Amino acid sequence: MTAPDPELPERSTAHWILLGMKGILSPPALILTTAFFGFAGLCREAGISWQEAAFMTAVVWALPAKIILIGAITAGTSLPAAAFAVALSSLRMTPMVVALMPELRGPKTRTPTLLFLSHFVAITAWVFAMERMEDIPRDKRAAFFGGFAVTLTAINTVLVAIVFNLMGQLPALATGALAFLTPVYFFTSLYGSARDFSGRLALFCGMAALPPAHLLSPGYELLVAGIGGGIVAYAGGRLLKARREVA
Amino acid sequence: MSDWAYSNVVPWWPYVFILLGGWLPTDMWRYLGVLSANRIDETGEAAAIARTIATSLVAAVIAQLVFYPSGALADIPTWVRVTSLAAGFAAFELSRRRILLGILAAELVIGGWALVVGLG
Known part of the structure; x- marks a missing residue:
C-alpha cells in the first residue's frame, strides 16, 4: 500500500481512532486480555489490593515488568533491587520504541504526543502497530495507534479491577487456577517468540536457577536467577553457534 | 532491607x-x-545479552510460581503445578503453538485434580 486510493474519501481522525479501537478484538489483543485475567489472580495471591493492581496495570503496562514486580513483592525484595530487575526486563522497550517512531511520526506529530503514546508500547501493541502502519495514512497513524493502544490499556486496567473483585466470590482453588494462567501464558509465549536457541535456553536457565537462588539469596532470588540464567543462556547460545561454524 | 520492601502498613507506600x-x-x-x-x-551482542536476561527474569518468576507459590496456589500440590505447566506446553507444541490451547490444557489438569480430590 503506497499511494492512498483516490476513490476513497479522506477519512477523519475520529474514524482512524475508532478503527484502532476495533483492534482490541484482534486475536493477539484477546489473548493478552486472557493473560490479564491471570494477572488479576496473581495480584490477589500476592496480597496487594485491587486499587494497587489496577494502578500497576495503568502505570507500568508491560506485563513482564508487572509480573517481575509482583514476584519482587512476593519475595520481599527491597525497592532498589526490584526496580533494577524491572529495568533489566524493560530495557528492550528502547529498541522497540526506536523502531516504531519512524512509522508513527507524522509531519505534524509533536514530541509530547509521542512521549505520551510511547507509554502504551508493549509487545502486543508494538506488533499490532508494526504490522499495520504502512496501510494507514501517515498523518493519521498516531490517532490509529492511540485508539488501539490506549483503549487496550484502559480496558485491561478496568478488567483487572473487576476480575480481582469478582474473585472474592470464588473458592480459593479457582483463584489459584486463574493465577496459574500467568506462568503458562509466559512460558508458551516466550518459547514461541524466542528468536533463536539462546532465547529458549534462557527460559530453562532462568527457571533452573531459581531454586538455588531462592535458597542462597532470599529476597534477591529473581535478580540472581535472572541475571545468572541470562548470562549462562547467552554463553550457551554463543558456544553452540561457534561449534556449528566449526562443523 | 525489609524497610525498603513492599508493605501496606503505610497507605501510600505501595503506590510509591x-x-x-x-x-x-x-x-x-x-x-x-x-x-x-x-x-x-x-543485532549487537549487548542487545542479545539484554534479551536473554529479560527472558531469564520472567522465567525466574515462572519458576517462583511453580515451585514456591504463595496464597491459594500453594494449596495446589507441587506435582499438580508441574504437570499443569508440562501439559500446557505439550498442548501448545502439539497445536502448532496456540497459546490459548496451552492455557486450556494446563487449567484442565488443575480442574481434573480438584475433581479427583473432591474440591470441585
Missing part, C-alpha cells in the same frame, strides 16, 4: 513502590526510545 519499582524503570526506556535520534543496533 509501584511507581519507583515499576513505572520509572519501564517508562524511562520508552521515553529514551522516543528521544534518542539514532538507531539502536538490535
Whole structure:
C-alpha cells in the first residue's frame, strides 16, 4: 500500500481512532486480555489490593515488568533491587520504541504526543502497530495507534479491577487456577517468540536457577536467577553457534 | 532491607513502590526510545545479552510460581503445578503453538485434580 486510493474519501481522525479501537478484538489483543485475567489472580495471591493492581496495570503496562514486580513483592525484595530487575526486563522497550517512531511520526506529530503514546508500547501493541502502519495514512497513524493502544490499556486496567473483585466470590482453588494462567501464558509465549536457541535456553536457565537462588539469596532470588540464567543462556547460545561454524 | 520492601502498613507506600519499582524503570526506556535520534543496533551482542536476561527474569518468576507459590496456589500440590505447566506446553507444541490451547490444557489438569480430590 503506497499511494492512498483516490476513490476513497479522506477519512477523519475520529474514524482512524475508532478503527484502532476495533483492534482490541484482534486475536493477539484477546489473548493478552486472557493473560490479564491471570494477572488479576496473581495480584490477589500476592496480597496487594485491587486499587494497587489496577494502578500497576495503568502505570507500568508491560506485563513482564508487572509480573517481575509482583514476584519482587512476593519475595520481599527491597525497592532498589526490584526496580533494577524491572529495568533489566524493560530495557528492550528502547529498541522497540526506536523502531516504531519512524512509522508513527507524522509531519505534524509533536514530541509530547509521542512521549505520551510511547507509554502504551508493549509487545502486543508494538506488533499490532508494526504490522499495520504502512496501510494507514501517515498523518493519521498516531490517532490509529492511540485508539488501539490506549483503549487496550484502559480496558485491561478496568478488567483487572473487576476480575480481582469478582474473585472474592470464588473458592480459593479457582483463584489459584486463574493465577496459574500467568506462568503458562509466559512460558508458551516466550518459547514461541524466542528468536533463536539462546532465547529458549534462557527460559530453562532462568527457571533452573531459581531454586538455588531462592535458597542462597532470599529476597534477591529473581535478580540472581535472572541475571545468572541470562548470562549462562547467552554463553550457551554463543558456544553452540561457534561449534556449528566449526562443523 | 525489609524497610525498603513492599508493605501496606503505610497507605501510600505501595503506590510509591509501584511507581519507583515499576513505572520509572519501564517508562524511562520508552521515553529514551522516543528521544534518542539514532538507531539502536538490535543485532549487537549487548542487545542479545539484554534479551536473554529479560527472558531469564520472567522465567525466574515462572519458576517462583511453580515451585514456591504463595496464597491459594500453594494449596495446589507441587506435582499438580508441574504437570499443569508440562501439559500446557505439550498442548501448545502439539497445536502448532496456540497459546490459548496451552492455557486450556494446563487449567484442565488443575480442574481434573480438584475433581479427583473432591474440591470441585
